[in-house]
Amino acid sequence: RVETNFLSYAIDDAQKYPYLASMGIYVFKKDALLDLLKSKYTQSHDFGSEILPRAVLDHSVQACIFTGYWEDVGTIKSFFDANLALTEQPSKFDFYDPKTPFFTAPRCLPPTQLDKCKMKYAFISDGCLLRECNIEHSVIGVCSRVSSGCEL
Helix, strand or coil, X not given: CCCCHHHCCCCCCCCCCCCCCCCCCCCCCHHHHHHHHHHHCCCCCCHXXXXXXXXXXXXXXXXXXXXXXXXXXXXXXXXXXXHHHCCCCCCCCCCCCCCCCCCCCCCCCCXXXXXXXXXXXXXXXXCCEEECCEEEEEEECCCCEECCCCEC
16 A cells, blocks of 8 residues: 555546556566666566666656556465456456457367256356356366266
8 A cells, every 4th residue: 555646647536546566567678678687687586576666766667557457366376266256246357348358269169068057156168068067156167077966
């Protein structure tokens, strides 16, 4: 949590957005990046806590304020939790907004086949075969098999 009033030109309500974080999306000129990594900060290992804070001293560093959906998925548990959170209604992220279409890589798999299944708040990937199962608040991966009597 930081004082964000100085961002009032970009964010109208500083109270609504009291946090600043690096999301790990960086754009560098090649020479500037090589300068940082090869000559100035050869012993540094982390962009967010070591390199970027020092780079502002002698490089032009700019930030873009992002107010959309973002989750830190730096651990296996946080990645798991972020995926399950997408199954909640309403979800924090809308895959189906026609103004911002979401595309995935084509897999050329058969469609998922469901036979006498009960599902609630779930995402089912391509190529799955599900038989007589109950699935709730789950994400089922590509080409998964869920057999009769299984509850997730």
